[in-house]
Amino acid sequence: MIAKTLVKASQDVGPQGDIVSLEGVSKTFSNGTVALKDLSLGIRAGEFLSLLGPSGCGKSTALRIISGLTGPTSGRLRWPQETASQPEHELSFVFQEPTLMPWATVFGNVWLPLRLKGISKSAARDTVMEALEMVGLASFAQSYPRELSGGMKMRVSIARALVTKPKVLLMDEPFAALDEITRFKLNNDLLALWQRFGWTVIFVTHSVFESVYLSNRIVVMAARPGRIVNDIAIDAPYPRTEAFRTSTLYADHCRSVSQALHSAMDANDHL
Amino acid sequence: MTVASEQHGLEAPMPNATVGLDPAEVAKLRAARRERVGRWLLPVVILALSVVLWDRVCVWNEIPHYIVPRPGLVLEALIADWPILSVALLNTLKITFGALFIATVGGLALAVLFTQSKWIEISFFPFAVILQVTPIIAIAPLIFIYVDSVQAGLLICAWIVAFFPVLSNTTLGLNSADHNLRSLFALYGATRWQTLRYLRLPAAMPYFLGGLRIAGGLSLIGAIVAEFVAGSAGSGSGLANQILEASYRLNMPRMFAALLLISVTGILIFLVMNLISHLLLRSWHESALKREH
Numbered sequence A: 001m002i003a004k005t006l007v008k009a010s011q012d013v014g015p016q017g018d019i020v021s022l023e024g025v026s027k028t029f030s031n032g033t034v035a036l037k038d039l040s041l042g043i044r045a046g047e048f049l050s051l052l053g054p055s056g057c058g059k060s061t062a063l064r065i066i067s068g069l070t071g072p073t074s075g076r077l078r079w080p081q082e083t084a085s086q087p088e089h090e091l092s093f094v095f096q097e098p099t100l101m102p103w104a105t106v107f108g109n110v111w112l113p114l115r116l117k118g119i120s121k122s123a124a125r126d127t128v129m130e131a132l133e134m135v136g137l138a139s140f141a142q143s144y145p146r147e148l149s150g151g152m153k154m155r156v157s158i159a160r161a162l163v164t165k166p167k168v169l170l171m172d173e174p175f176a177a178l179d180e181i182t183r184f185k186l187n188n189d190l191l192a193l194w195q196r197f198g199w200t201v202i203f204v205t206h207s208v209f210e211s212v213y214l215s216n217r218i219v220v221m222a223a224r225p226g227r228i229v230n231d232i233a234i235d236a237p238y239p240r241t242e243a244f245r246t247s248t249l250y251a252d253h254c255r256s257v258s259q260a261l262h263s264a265m266d267a268n269d270h271l
Numbered sequence B: 001m002t003v004a005s006e007q008h009g010l011e012a013p014m015p016n017a018t019v020g021l022d023p024a025e026v027a028k029l030r031a032a033r034r035e036r037v038g039r040w041l042l043p044v045v046i047l048a049l050s051v052v053l054w055d056r057v058c059v060w061n062e063i064p065h066y067i068v069p070r071p072g073l074v075l076e077a078l079i080a081d082w083p084i085l086s087v088a089l090l091n092t093l094k095i096t097f098g099a100l101f102i103a104t105v106g107g108l109a110l111a112v113l114f115t116q117s118k119w120i121e122i123s124f125f126p127f128a129v130i131l132q133v134t135p136i137i138a139i140a141p142l143i144f145i146y147v148d149s150v151q152a153g154l155l156i157c158a159w160i161v162a163f164f165p166v167l168s169n170t171t172l173g174l175n176s177a178d179h180n181l182r183s184l185f186a187l188y189g190a191t192r193w194q195t196l197r198y199l200r201l202p203a204a205m206p207y208f209l210g211g212l213r214i215a216g217g218l219s220l221i222g223a224i225v226a227e228f229v230a231g232s233a234g235s236g237s238g239l240a241n242q243i244l245e246a247s248y249r250l251n252m253p254r255m256f257a258a259l260l261l262i263s264v265t266g267i268l269i270f271l272v273m274n275l276i277s278h279l280l281l282r283s284w285h286e287s288a289l290k291r292e293h
Ligand SMILES: Nc1ncnc2c1ncn2[C@@H]1O[C@H](COP(=O)(O)OP(=O)(O)O)[C@@H](O)[C@H]1O
Pocket: A029, A030, A031, A033, A034, A035, A053, A054, A055, A056, A057, A058, A059, A060, A061, A062, A226
């Protein structure tokens, strides 16, 4: 594997080491598909890390393993900073689709994670409204998902992920289905929230431009079998704005990441 | 941070501004109104016309009233025989709604049980299918031999016919909850009960209501068929018994009157089920939404 020491933590989180690490993780599905092969990756606290790769290279699988939704076939997942007494990892998942319950209001959807922990509606009200405030949808609390645009639904989905005040945010191509204008807007809002709260974000995408704009580290993956082929630091400073999007620095990074992605795909050009 | 621009830019407010409608929109509105009125006016007119036609055919062909009674005669029979017919109607309604109730509760409970364990479903689903595919008219005589109370026998027959759609639809619905939502529930450590209560049951609601709509009609059919087989006269007799008895005496107007009552009951059940379904789903489900085109 490419040395992960390449990466300098550009956040001022200090040298805390990895918050979560995959060690020699492989995943083979029962139908014989090798989704991941011997994948090792350490993710630092406060990092905005993108997993970039062509579809089918195991990005979602890696994310599901980190979330604990599925286990690795071999290798292991570690949360080095957690003590045994900690009941659960403080993480949240945002899917590609908004994945809202159509029968519940926006409030009801964001309340869900707390409700499952046994917190009543009145006790959860402030926290839920705070999360909706963060994504700018407080005035839509009583709307149903069908009344919202695609971008707004995604915001609700993000608010639901934030309502538990997670340390780690897992996002699986969350903006892939949105139009470009909405996507740019959500990119900016996500970055602003990340700078404010300092979560660790693991962001899956197949867009070079999106990954360079957002992340301070890009892990490039290749398919069959799913593996890491490159680990690139993007050292441009935050806050990143529209000015960064049009800068030559951005273009340079995009070019080198794009090259890394293409050499990863060339390895599979028989496909 | 602010997202005001997105909210106002991308999300059109409710179309309450009717100023400055162009002719195309006016035409569209008019077409919508025409459709709204036509939707109930047309069936009513067609129905009225066919009743008139029925009457005319009887007159033109001089069909005797003991073969096909004129509509007026049926109405007279309905009024004159109301004391008998209303009792019969009540008895049939009791069986119908009793069976529908047990079918609903039982179907729902069985469906929940089935989705809790693959093995329970595999073991017992075939029984449900057997009960469903065997014509009730063939099982009914047996039931009336084994069950002493006619009422209970009727109820069992009507229940057998009605419960399957509730069971199979609800089972399908419980299993069709969104895959990612299920992952989300697992991620947040939801208990089995929480997943059922907050995810699977709401997701199954449209399917359950679809099953209920079918079951409503079937429980009436089941009740009528069972009454025919039971063939009992006396205090417990329903509309089917009235039809049988009237047919022995060639009392055509009363047969038609009883038939009319059965049809009207069926239509009412259908409408009530539609209404319940609409009320429960109107805020969120595609089937109950009015779309602006
Ligand atoms: N549940 C599953 N069963 C079998 N194969 C799967 C399953 N999930 C994913 N795969 C396969 O594993 C590979 C990686 O999938 P995935 O992680 O979804 O890739 P990505 O998210 O990068 O597009 C693909 O070839 C996919 O078909």
